[in-house]
Amino acid sequence: MEKRHENELLAHFEALLHKGFAVIPQYKIRAWYALWRLRSEPFEDIRERWGNFCGEEKIDIDIAKFGKDDIILINDGLVEYK
Numbered sequence: 001m002e003k004r005h006e007n008e009l010l011a012h013f014e015a016l017l018h019k020g021f022a023v024i025p026q027y028k029i030r031a032w033y034a035l036w037r038l039r040s041e042p043f044e045d046i047r048e049r050w051g052n053f054c055g056e057e058k059i060d061i062d063i064a065k066f067g068k069d070d071i072i073l074i075n076d077g078l079v080e081y082k
Contacts, residue, residue, distance in 0.1 A: 001045075005032040009046070012073065013053045016061065022073045023066055046073070 001009075009032065012022040026038060033042045043063050050061055050073075059075060066072035 020075045
């Protein structure tokens with residue numbers, strides 16, 4: 001993943017942390033990970049990056065298809081960063 005894509009993903013993590021959800025178009029995830037079709041690997045990586053982003057506070061997220069062309073990340077605990 002390129003640095004600019006990482007920064008964009010981090011912006012989605014900020015929204016996820018403070019709003020409780022973030023919607024990412026599927027085409028962005030495919031571009032970030034250089035994929036033609038979505039597989040499980042990007043979502044595993046997103047979960048790992050989310051864990052690193054949260055640090056010691058382990059906040060679980062759900063990842064699901066949202067509408068026809070989007071992916072939604074949902075902050076399970078709706079716990080805000082302190």
